[in-house]
Amino acid sequence: MADPVKKTAFVIGDPIVQSKSPLIHGHWLKTYDLQGDYKARHVLPEELSSFLEHLLADETAPGGNVTAPHKEEVHHWLVSQTSGTRLTPIARRLKAVNTLYRQDGELVGDNTDGFGFASNLDDRASGWDGELSNILIIGAGGASRAVIAALDERRGPASSMQIVNRTPARAQALVDDLQLSHATVHSFEQLIELAGSADFVVNTSSLGMGATENNITGNKSPLVAAAAAMGPGSVATDIVYSPLMTPFLVAAEQAGAETVDGLGMLLHQAVPGFEAWFGVRPKVTPQIRQLVLNAMGLA
Ligand code: ATR
Numbered sequence: 001m002a003d004p005v006k007k008t009a010f011v012i013g014d015p016i017v018q019s020k021s022p023l024i025h026g027h028w029l030k031t032y033d034l035q036g037d038y039k040a041r042h043v044l045p046e047e048l049s050s051f052l053e054h055l056l057a058d059e060t061a062p063g064g065n066v067t068a069p070h071k072e073e074v075h076h077w078l079v080s081q082t083s084g085t086r087l088t089p090i091a092r093r094l095k096a097v098n099t100l101y102r103q104d105g106e107l108v109g110d111n112t113d114g115f116g117f118a119s120n121l122d123d124r125a126s127g128w129d130g131e132l133s134n135i136l137i138i139g140a141g142g143a144s145r146a147v148i149a150a151l152d153e154r155r156g157p158a159s160s161m162q163i164v165n166r167t168p169a170r171a172q173a174l175v176d177d178l179q180l181s182h183a184t185v186h187s188f189e190q191l192i193e194l195a196g197s198a199d200f201v202v203n204t205s206s207l208g209m210g211a212t213e214n215n216i217t218g219n220k221s222p223l224v225a226a227a228a229a230m231g232p233g234s235v236a237t238d239i240v241y242s243p244l245m246t247p248f249l250v251a252a253e254q255a256g257a258e259t260v261d262g263l264g265m266l267l268h269q270a271v272p273g274f275e276a277w278f279g280v281r282p283k284v285t286p287q288i289r290q291l292v293l294n295a296m297g298l299a
Pocket of ligand 1: 165
């Protein structure tokens with residue numbers, strides 16, 4: 001009997017060299033001893049629709065991941081198709097696709113970022129969603145949408161969401177688009193006060209990337225000042241994972257809050273795609289966490 005065709009999944013983005021996905025999926029393929037491959041593909045915006053047309057036509061191609069800047073455009077392309085494709089409800093709600101796979105003869109666009117966010121917290125701060133009453137979200141970009149949708153699913157009926165963003169109008173547009181009736185938008189001026197009364201704070205803004213504890217004027221960064229206002233019994237998490245313990249998380253820990261770093265979100269968001277392409281649901285283990293940390297020079 002002829003060997004079955006070796007399935008090759010992909011991650012597309014522009015740029016793509018920074019992606020940790022080949023490392024993650026390559027590790028799982030080896031761990032579970034599967035015949036398959038996963039490759040990074042540099043796809044420019046002007047090449048995207050032709051890439052997707054080829055993918056749709058090639059029924060042997062299992063699918064892959066989509067990263068910046070293509071997540072919204074892949075959603076848009078799938079919406080414009082008249083047959084052979086489908087969007088999951090969450091990808092439709094977020095208007096962004098990070099995972100493509102085949103199911104029942106269709107090419108499916110899904111979004112697993114919110115799943116990755118919530119699963120990471122389940123893993124590292126079990127019970128985190130038990131008493132979510134006062135949620136504070138910092139940032140209102142693409143990543144924030146997925147985080148907010150996941151929190152919206154897990155929150156209790158009485159819990160409120162406060163969203164702080166440098167550009168409040170962008171946060172308001174997000175609230176309107178996701179139809180969040182219980183969310184209120186604020187500017188950075190309110191950040192410290194809101195953090196003081198929150199029981200769950202997540203940083204989704206890129207402000208944490210490379211941010212030092214103090215800014216160039218010697219003042220505490222707003223994220224650090226906010227974290228310092230948190231207290232015992234609250235949970236702080238950051239979707240930025242380089243450095244692993246961001247200044248925001250360090251300050252929250254010093255203030256007595258429970259902290260969860262963002263690396264697990266990257267690992268957990270990869271799980272549903274791998275299962276769809278290769279048929280095995282992979283586990284997020286300390287080994288894979290260490291592998292990615294080593295590759296990033298963070299070990
Ligand atoms: P992503 O898709 O990773 O979320 P994004 O859509 O560019 O990236 O969003 C980045 C987020 O970080 C936004 O909330 C952005 O605030 P604005 O909506 O006001 O742009 C926030 N951000 C980026 N740089 C910032 C800075 N220097 N100070 C405060 N917020 C910042």
